[in-house]
Each structure stands twice: as structure tokens, then as C-alpha cells.
Amino acid sequence: MQQPPAPTQQAPSAPGAQPPPPAPAEQIQDAIDEATSGDRVIDTDRGKSHGLDKCPRCGSSDVHYRIESRALVCDYCRNEWNEDNAEKAFHLDTPIQELRGDHVASGAQDVQAGDSMVTIKCQGCGAEIVVKSDETLQARCHWCRQVLSINHQIPNGAVPDAVLPFTLTREQAVEQIKKFVDSRRTFANRTFVKEFVPDNVKGVYMPYMVVDGNLHTDLRGTGEITTRTYTVQRRVGKDQTVSERYWDASVHELGRSFDVLVNDLTAGSSRQYDRTDSSAATNYILDAVQPYDTREALVFNPNYLSRFTSERRDLDIDDLDERVEDKFLTIAREKARPTIAQYDRGVRWEREGVAIRGTRWITMYVPVWLYSYYQQTSKGSYVHYIAVNGRTGKTMGSVPVSHPRIFSLACAGGAVATAAAAVVGWGVFLTQGF
Amino acid sequence: MDTILAAQVLLADGGSSEGGLFALALPFVVGPAVFGAIYGGIYRYYRNKDKRFGFERETDIQVGNLQAFDHHVGDKNRQRSATMSGANQDDPLQRVGRLEVR
Numbered sequence: 241m242q243q244p245p246a247p248t249q250q251a252p253s254a255p256g257a258q259p260p261p262p263a264p265a266e267q268i269q270d271a272i273d274e275a276t277s278g279d280r281v282i283d284t285d286r287g288k289s290h291g292l293d294k295c296p297r298c299g300s301s302d303v304h305y306r307i308e309s310r311a312l313v314c315d316y317c318r319n320e321w322n323e324d325n326a327e328k329a330f331h332l333d334t335p336i337q338e339l340r341g342d343h344v345a346s347g348a349q350d351v352q353a354g355d356s357m358v359t360i361k362c363q364g365c366g367a368e369i370v371v372k373s374d375e376t377l378q379a380r381c382h383w384c385r386q387v388l389s390i391n392h393q394i395p396n397g398a399v400p401d402a403v404l405p406f407t408l409t410r411e412q413a414v415e416q417i418k419k420f421v422d423s424r425r426t427f428a429n430r431t432f433v434k435e436f437v438p439d440n441v442k443g444v445y446m447p448y449m450v451v452d453g454n455l456h457t458d459l460r461g462t463g464e465i466t467t468r469t470y471t472v473q474r475r476v477g478k479d480q481t482v483s484e485r486y487w488d489a490s491v492h493e494l495g496r497s498f499d500v501l502v503n504d505l506t507a508g509s510s511r512q513y514d515r516t517d518s519s520a521a522t523n524y525i526l527d528a529v530q531p532y533d534t535r536e537a538l539v540f541n542p543n544y545l546s547r548f549t550s551e552r553r554d555l556d557i558d559d560l561d562e563r564v565e566d567k568f569l570t571i572a573r574e575k576a577r578p579t580i581a582q583y584d585r586g587v588r589w590e591r592e593g594v595a596i597r598g599t600r601w602i603t604m605y606v607p608v609w610l611y612s613y614y615q616q617t618s619k620g621s622y623v624h625y626i627a628v629n630g631r632t633g634k635t636m637g638s639v640p641v642s643h644p645r646i647f648s649l650a651c652a653g654g655a656v657a658t659a660a661a662a663v664v665g666w667g668v669f670l671t672q673g674f
Numbered sequence: 675m676d677t678i679l680a681a682q683v684l685l686a687d688g689g690s691s692e693g694g695l696f697a698l699a700l701p702f703v704v705g706p707a708v709f710g711a712i713y714g715g716i717y718r719y720y721r722n723k724d725k726r727f728g729f730e731r732e733t734d735i736q737v738g739n740l741q742a743f744d745h746h747v748g749d750k751n752r753q754r755s756a757t758m759s760g761a762n763q764d765d766p767l768q769r770v771g772r773l774e775v776r
């Protein structure tokens with residue numbers, strides 16, 4: 241029996257089975273998209289329409305995330321609840337070794353430039369409210385005062401797939417920042433010391449891409465193993481010799497090839513906070529407070545953001561994939577280390593490569609308590625961050641220094657060392673002679 | 675940093691000959707080295723520019739299906755150093771030539 245070619249890519253059906261029902265237009269479009277871009281989309285949209293996002297118990301729209309409860313709280317009836325775990329809800333926990341091709345969550349698709357205005361029809365009173373979606377995902381209805389939310393994904397980078405809510409309170413973060421600066425006061429810039437107010441800390445959600453990778457890597461290089469160590473006496477003067485140490489080595493060409501399964505590798509996806517750019521701010525600080533327990537992330541709901549600020553994602557997968565590939569190579573090199581222990585003189589890796597069998601990309605907001613200090617310099621201003629991981633409390637920062645203060649101590653230390661070395665040197669000179 | 679490097683070079687050379695003369699130069703090497711170490715150490719402690727997330731160690735990663743080859747290709751005798759030149763096994767961030775893998 242000859243079957244007409246199936247419009248969508250499907251597993252071959254068993255003989256005698258019913259022919260598959262004709263696919264709806266939307267599915268065909270999905271299949272075409274899939275065939276042209278090569279990406280498979282993981283739908284993470286909650287499927288709700290824009291507007292009220294109510295408390296499930298009393299129907300109030302006044303909802304915010306309360307850190308102490310680690311839950312969304314209804315301001316009206318005090319009901320507490322959370323969204324589902326994102327990994328489970330989106331089936332992101334399937335084995336990574338089975339990943340083939342690129343799977344991209346719907347919130348991780350390319351950011352579209354253009355109109356960011358979203359008109360929401362209030363389900364309370366019927367009024368139409370315009371929300372600037374690149375600034376906020378929530379607004380209050382002018383008429384009935386209910387909170388309206390952007391409830392499904394818009395391709396402006398502001399709506400991620402998942403969110404990791406704060407668990408560290410503002411007070412705990414202030415304490416961490418104070419401790420960090422207290423141990424760095426002596427040589428700090430004097431203006432900074434005067435102006436430092438740890439309470440000026442902001443709760444910020446930073447956009448990250450979280451990537452799973454099913455990889456195969458191949459490394460080639462040269463390694464050396466010591467075969468003999470010996471000392472040779474060398475004559476330098478009439479009756480003076482020096483002993484010199486020598487090493488004999490055997491040289492090997494080596495190759496290592498293995499499979500690598502990477503779970504939840506993170507890549508910052510905001511241009512302004514890009515780790516590699518520290519020309520205007522100490523962006524490396526934000527990188528250094530990782531890791532985040534990304535497995536605990538929840539399905540995104542804009543109520544998690546109220547009373548916090550959030551940074552919009554403006555880097556796409558295309559902007560990040562080279563960087564992610566570099567990270568895969570770094571991982572490969574790191575993981576090859578235990579296999580080359582016999583090369584005690586070291587290994588010089590000369591060629592490296594990675595085949596990417598499958599990837600999975602989702603976007604996630606992660607929580608940071610961020611203190612920013614704007615240092616006025618001759619070239620303008622430079623931002624020093626002190627960041628506290630909103631989940632673990634891990635703290636890192638940059639404190640502007642007072643160069644004159646470091647200079648004086650270094651001079652004093654250098655002078656003492658010079659004097660001590662002079663005494664020692666003179667002693668050696670006298671005993672060794674000319 | 676340069677001063678520390680210079681000091682190391684001089685100290686390494688100093689062992690072989692001209693011990694007496696080197697001893698006289700000692701203060702001019704040790705002084706700047708200590709100056710540089712103090713300056714660099716404090717600056718690093720305050721600014722933390724060297725800090726980064728060690729993703730290659732801290733990410734959840736599984737490896738398997740290892741295939742390895744090791745071919746003896748020769749010997750190098752009378753080497754002056756305990757480590758080979760260009761060793762980079764401890765520097766996974768450094769990229770080397772690319773290999774096509776399938």
C-alpha cells in the first residue's frame with residue numbers, strides 16, 4: 241500500500257495502522273519552521289492571555305513575591321503559592337545523551353526589534369491599557385486599579401522561560417556587602433569610603449541562557465615523561481665547579497576523544513553586563529558570584545518580578561553560540577586532565593575540536609543583589625559593582641582603590657626589603673669574595 | 675609583575691656563577707619585587723579583576739566513552755627544566771588550533 245508523503249516529520253507508523261489525521265495548519269507551519277531553521281522549539285508559554293493574573297484563592301490581582309515565604313503572596317488574602325518547577329514542567333530533564341539537534345525554548349528565540357507597546361484589555365472593566373513591555377511587564381488599570389500582566393511571551397527579550405526567585409533577603413545582602421567592604425577600607429578610595437551606603441542595594445533579575453549540550457570532543461597534543469634526572473658538575477673557573485640538574489624525557493604524541501554531557505551551562509545574555517566587557521563597569525563581578533541552582537528555577541510569571549528590577553535579554557543564541565562552543569572546549573580540556581596524569585613534564589595540547597550532537601537552550605532570570613558605585617574619573621564615570629548571589633549569598637565586588645595609600649605602603653615594604661637584602665647581599669659578597 | 679619576573683630570572687641565573695657580584699645586586703632586585711608584590715596583592719584584593727566563575731569545574735558535567743592513544747615518538751635528553759616547553763594542560767581557557775570532529 242502506498243501512502244502519500246506525510247506533511248510532518250513523524251515516526252513511521254506500524255503496518256495496518258490508521259493513517260495519521262491531517263495536520264492542522266499550525267503544525268504544518270511548525271514543521272516548515274523546523275525544517276528551515278533546524279531548531280526544535282520547546283513551548284514554554286503558559287498559554288494565558290495578557291491581563292489579570294489572579295490569586296487562585298480570592299481572585300485579587302495584587303500579588304508579589306515574598307522572600308521570607310519563598311512564594312508568591314496575595315496581598316489581600318495572604319494566600320501563598322508558587323509556579324511549577326520549570327525543568328519538570330517543560331520536560332527539560334530528559335537524558336542529555338538523547339539530545340539531537342538544537343532545541344530552543346520559546347522564550348530563548350531571537351529578540352525582535354520594533355514596537356514594544358502591548359495593549360492589554362482589562363478583564364475587570366474592559367478598558368484598554370498600554371504597557372511598555374521593554375520597561376515593565378505589569379501595569380495598573382487606570383480605572384479599576386487592578387494589576388495587568390504580560391502573560392504570554394513576546395519576542396522582546398523581557399519574558400524568559402524560567403525564573404529563579406530570590407531566597408536571600410535584602411538585610412542578608414546588605415550584611416554581606418558591609419562585610420565585604422569592611423575588610424577593604426584601609427586602601428580604599430577616600431571618596432568611596434565617605435559615600436558608601438550599603439543599603440543602596442537593588443534586587444535585580446539578570447538574564448542568562450542556560451544550555452545543555454550533548455558533545456563529542458577530540459584533543460591532540462604532545463606530552464613528555466621524565467625518564468631520568470641527574471646532576472652534572474660543570475667546571476667554571478680554575479678550581480670552581482657548579483652543579484647543574486638535567487632531565488631526560490620521552491616524548492609522546494597523544495590523543496583523547498570522549499563524550500561530554502553538559503547540564504545547565506550558563507551564559508550571560510545582556511550586552512550591558514557582558515562579562516568580557518569591563519570598559520564601563522566591573523562586569524566580571526557578576527560572573528564571579530555564580531553558580532546558581534538553575535535546577536530549582538520555576539515557570540516564569542511576571543508576579544515574581546514585582547518590587548524588583550530586571551534586565552532585558554538582548555543577546556541571541558547566534559551572539560552566544562561561539563562563546564558557548566569555547567566553553568565546551570574549555571570543559572573538554574579540563575575533563576581530559578585526569579587522563580594525562582602520567583605526563584609529569586606536562587602536555588602541550590595542539591589541536592582541539594568538538595562535535596555538537598545536540599543542545600537545549602532556555603532563558604532564565606537569576607537573582608542578584610547589586611550595589612553600584614559610580615566613581616568619577618578624568619574620563620567620566622566608572623561603575624564598581626558589589627554583587628551578592630540572591631540564592632547562595634556568594635559575594636564578590638570591586639572597591640575603588642586609593643593609589644597614594646597603596647603606593648606608600650608598597651614603598652615602605654620595598655624599602656625594608658631593600659635594606660634587608662642589602663645586609664644579606666653584603667654578607668654573601670664578603671664570604672664568596674671576588 | 676615585571677619586577678618579580680626579573681627577580682626570578684636573576685635569582686635563577688645567580689646560582690651558576692658570579693655569586694658575589696649578584697649578591698651586591700640583590701637589594702636592587704628584592705626591593706622592587708617586594709614593592710610590586712605588595713602593590714599587586716592589595717590591588718587584586720580590592721578590585722578582584724582575576725575572579726571568574728570556574729564553569730569548567732563547577733557545572734554538572736559527565737564524561738564517558740574515552741578513546742585514547744599514546745605513541746612514543748622520541749626522546750629529549752639533557753633538558754634544563756622539569757617541565758616541557760609550551761605545556762598548557764593547566765590552562766583550559768587557552769584556545770589552540772581547531773580540529774574538525776564528527
Ligand SMILES: [Zn+2]
Nearest residue numbers: 295298314317
Ligand atoms: Zn488572594
Ligand SMILES: [Zn+2]
Nearest residue numbers: 362365381384
Ligand atoms: Zn480595569
